[in-house]
Amino acid sequence: MDCIFCQIASGKIPADIVYQDEEIIAFRDINPQAPRHLVIIPRKHIPSLEQLKENDSALVGRMVAVANKLAREEGVAQKGYRLAINCGTEGGQLVPHLHMHLLGGRKLSDTLG
Numbered sequence: 231m232d233c234i235f236c237q238i239a240s241g242k243i244p245a246d247i248v249y250q251d252e253e254i255i256a257f258r259d260i261n262p263q264a265p266r267h268l269v270i271i272p273r274k275h276i277p278s279l280e281q282l283k284e285n286d287s288a289l290v291g292r293m294v295a296v297a298n299k300l301a302r303e304e305g306v307a308q309k310g311y312r313l314a315i316n317c318g319t320e321g322g323q324l325v326p327h328l329h330m331h332l333l334g335g336r337k338l339s340d341t342l343g
């Protein structure tokens with residue numbers, strides 16, 4: 231599997247990992263778009279939101295819970311932050327492994343697209 235995020239999850243490619251458990255791993259984005267920019271992924275290779283199965287819902291719920299915990303740890307929970315999942319080409323998804331962005335540490339853009 232040449233998926234870059236699978237390789238980060240398995241430790242084959244180094245990353246600044248800030249959280250990991252049996253199902254989820256989070257690391258600092260290599261090209262941060264904000265002072266705090268984390269990427270939260272499932273270890274399981276799900277290509278995108280579009281390929282999400284009904285029984286993956288709990289996993290996505292856990293990703294949100296991990297993101298919220300990390301937002302507190304990163305010190306952005308009080309002032310606010312953004313969670314974003316890009317899906318597909320027009321949604322701006324470049325890495326075909328489901329991931330959630332956690333952005334914070336500055337006033338983010340008022341527009342989403």
Ligand code: 5GP
Nearest residue numbers: 234245257258259260261316322323324325
């Ligand atoms: P997407 O555009 O697919 O939603 O976001 C992919 C994100 O992954 C981008 O923000 C990009 O900077 C980040 N990224 C891509 N490759 C790597 C990598 O090898 N290491 C890390 N830490 N982040 C990466």
Ligand code: ZN
Nearest residue numbers: 233236275327
């Ligand atoms: Zn993958």
